[in-house]
Amino acid sequence: MSEAQAVDAAVEQVTQEVKDVKLENGTAPGAVNGTANKAEGAISFKDAFKAFSKFGDPKSDGKTITLSQSDKWMKQAKVIDGKKITTTDTAIHFKKLKSLKLGIDDYQKFLDDLAKSKKVELDDIKKKLTSCGQPGVSSHVTKSPAAAAAVDRLTDTSKYTGSHRQRFDETGKGKGIAGRKDVVDASGYVSGYQHKDSYNKSH
Incomplete structure (x- = not known):
């Protein structure tokens, strides 16, 4: 069998499989866009x-x-x-x-x-x-304005206090492990001191 004949045979097989699937689902082979007997997107x-x-x-x-x-x-x-x-x-x-x-x-x-x-x-x-689609697939999932506002409020890092505030930088980006673990600071400053390097050396 030549390469061209092999390709033709493969195409014919796929076409037949598609027809079989349509017949199995109760759709006429000559249906326009596969919607002759049922609503669009519907299955049996x-x-x-x-x-x-x-x-x-x-x-x-x-x-x-x-x-x-x-x-x-x-x-x-x-x-x-x-x-x-x-x-x-x-x-x-x-x-x-x-x-x-x-x-x-x-x-x-x-x-x-x-x-x-x-x-x-x-x-x-x-x-x-x-006509509702495959299991778990919903085309009408929208977040309500109230839910969106609640999520925005809870994820606004500028409103965090205490130790939670230490986990984010000024832009609200998380510091990763440095924000969760106490990293040993050998600079000589007291732990938690927030004005490091701000002393005016001209004194």
Whole structure:
């Protein structure tokens, strides 16, 4: 096989793999930008369930999901918003199924029960769950102004006092180990004396 033929074969294999993945995710091969059958950025419910059922549990086979994993998924998808649906609601309905881990069929029953109880459309919940991205990835993480102000206040070294002040120079830069350890000073000055070399020698 020539080099050109080998390259063609490799390209054909990759193309076929991409088609297979699209078919597996329920996307038609001829779909424009891969969004023919679903919302942009969404994946199938089954794939999302599998991803979140493995989140934080490397030993999981992706077939069952715990309440904790479900809550993380719902928080990321903004299904749990602290108003309409809370973690208390999810705990009550999850435990109705009398199992610590739910398979995908039981999980659908849990969602159906939750939606009816809270008067929310099941399709809306599923839409959010399939379009929230990969586990742990949130595109809406913003620091509130109050939190930002608190962090700024706590990291302002000019307001530090006592021994903490000694750990930073005038610009607020940390002195490293010199600011944390008592380094022996053999200059003859008393420890802690801050006016070293300021004596006017003309006296």
